[in-house]
């Protein structure tokens with residue numbers, strides 16, 4: 001079956017692109033469309049053309065797997081120019097996600113009709129690029145410049161209604177897109193062609209002051225990512241220059257960025273996030289039924305997990321210790337769903353429907369027909385074993401029993417039930433209904449179909465599910481402990497907490513590790529250190545600064561003091577002389593002559609700790625690949641995406657300053 005085929009009926013040629021899974025604009029598709037332009041121009045019986053895609057979506061962009069290799073003609077910019085110069089009107093019929101090159105092809109067409117659920121966007125910045133087939137030039141000539149700049153710089157797609165409203169779409173189809181597109185084509189057939197976008201003036205071009213404002217705001221969110229900055233500049237040039245000249249400028253910037261290490265890193269992580277959940281050993285394994293899920297504990301995690309499950313369409317039963325705790329947990333769920341309504345993510349009616357699928361009980365008998373249960377009770381092995389014992393007698397023998405523990409030994413939890421093959425770890429990250437990362441922890445005796453069901457659940461929740469072996473902290477928390485330890489060493493040796501945090505932010509982290517601990521709560525790490533104390537290697541250097549802060553009740557933002565002081569509940573802390581005194585006292589007690597640290601040395605030490613712990617995790621088989629470690633650190637711990645992750649950054653020889 002060719003990637004592009006043409007059917008002509010009653011003077012309308014329907015050109016269909018069929019290149020699963022997402023109709024990426026690989027060479028076969030590009031040449032197929034170019035041929036279709038020539039063929040329909042030549043065919044006197046054709047009055048108008050509809051360009052549509054088979055399968056689940058209109059073209060979702062250039063074929064990213066072709067990047068970094070010589071691009072075979074015709075290149076996408078030329079294909080778009082050919083459509084734009086066609087003698088017959090082309091109507092793009094868009095469903096699914098018209099992204100990147102896909103939207104650029106649609107912009108080459110003379111008209112656009114969109115399915116009501118379609119999304120349209122230019123996400124190239126997320127790959128370290130900018131649109132390279134005219135997107136930065138044609139978009140501001142069909143929608144207002146400010147909207148075009150926002151779409152190009154943020155990569156955020158817009159929906160059908162907004163596309164219609166801003167002028168990106170001419171029509172919206174609420175029914176049969178193909179039929180509506182053919183009708184639209186028939187309507188415009190024989191009429192004069194509209195002026196090519198590339199020849200038009202920009203729409204609502206802002207004056208210099210207004211553009212300075214728009215550009216400044218978009219660039220301020222770049223956080224070190226070159227593509228965002230270059231994307232804003234490209235739109236600015238596209239507005240300043242005539243369309244044809246602007247195309248040449250765009251192409252040059254696109255070519256420069258394709259060679260930028262940031263783009264290589266972003267392309268690495270794009271594919272890594274999709275390959276990491278593919279487990280060869282589970283190929284052909286049939287997962288178990290997943291309709292009804294139990295959640296034990298309605299606390300921070302239990303409530304967040306319940307919301308994630310409800311949003312994916314699953315029925316949820318929450319169990320809590322007593323009526324008060326249950327009411328609190330149910331309230332958390334209802335409030336979180338209300339916040340989703342306020343953000344326009346779901347409608348009020350949808351929220352009502354979801355809450356109908358959500359029941360709570362203090363009686364484990366309510367779990368009699370669940371397919372899977374996730375416990376999110378206190379991080380205490382005794383409590384978890386009690387819960388698992390109760391689950392074992394309250395649930396069907398084929399129900400899967402999952403733990404959301406952060407650090408505890410999942411093999412030990414599995415061994416506490418008579419059939420350990422039904423136990424696995426599902427390590428969510430807080431807030432569980434927002435964070436995309438899910439570590440799927442596989443105990444030694446877990447059944448294949450139980451593990452496979454875990455990955456099915458991850459896909460249903462829209463998570464990036466990363467397989468992890470059993471160890472203290474699995475992948476992410478284990479690496480966090482390693483570089484947190486390194487930062488404690490540096491603080492005792494003379495770096496200040498704010499110097500470390502400043503260096504991490506300059507590297508691209510959203511916040512430094514000390515501010516992050518103050519936000520999450522120092523008590524969590526304190527509990528973990530106390531739990532590990534009996535087995536800690538006495539020869540290993542131990543820094544007691546954090547313990548001393550905890551002994552003073554300084555748990556961070558929630559107590560107003562931690563590594564920093566938070567005046568009147570402020571979100572941003574300020575250095576606290578008491579902390580400096582404690583640090584100096586600990587250094588003196590340990591005979592340490594404190595010294596200065598540069599930002600580069602701080603980051604070298606942090607990345608070194610991450611990479612050596614990551615290598616140990618690989619050597620022990622806890623993570624299946626270095627890419628899996630990168631996916632975890634980017635999606636769970638704020639590692640800057642445009643650096644590709646600690647393992648990628650190290651092998652790419654990136655400078656850490």
Ligand code: T1G
Nearest residue numbers: 021024060061062063064065099100101123131132133274
């Ligand atoms: N090229 C190649 N493969 C792609 C692809 C692409 N553009 N998009 C997706 N895939 C593969 C993906 O690797 C996976 O493969 C399968 O399709 C399903 O993807 C010139 C230069 C479209 C919203 O950035 O955002 O155009 O694992 O698991 O969750 O200016 O894929 O099954 O083997 O993500 O339903 C711009 C990227 C490119 C869009 C679908 N376009 N893709 O999400 O499925 S640059 C993008 C997505 C460009 C021009 C520039 C998503 C999706 P496998 P999936 P999904």
Ligand code: NAD
Nearest residue numbers: 297298299300301302320321325376377378379405406430
């Ligand atoms: P939490 O204290 O907020 O909630 C725990 C809940 O469990 C409480 O509501 C408590 O009433 C309930 N509970 C205790 N014993 C119970 C029992 N026998 N039956 C039913 N309910 C019971 O704790 P949390 O932060 O939600 O953490 C829960 C688990 O998730 C812990 O294992 C934690 O390590 C893990 N975790 C936490 C985070 C995080 O960032 N907070 C992230 C990942 C994993």
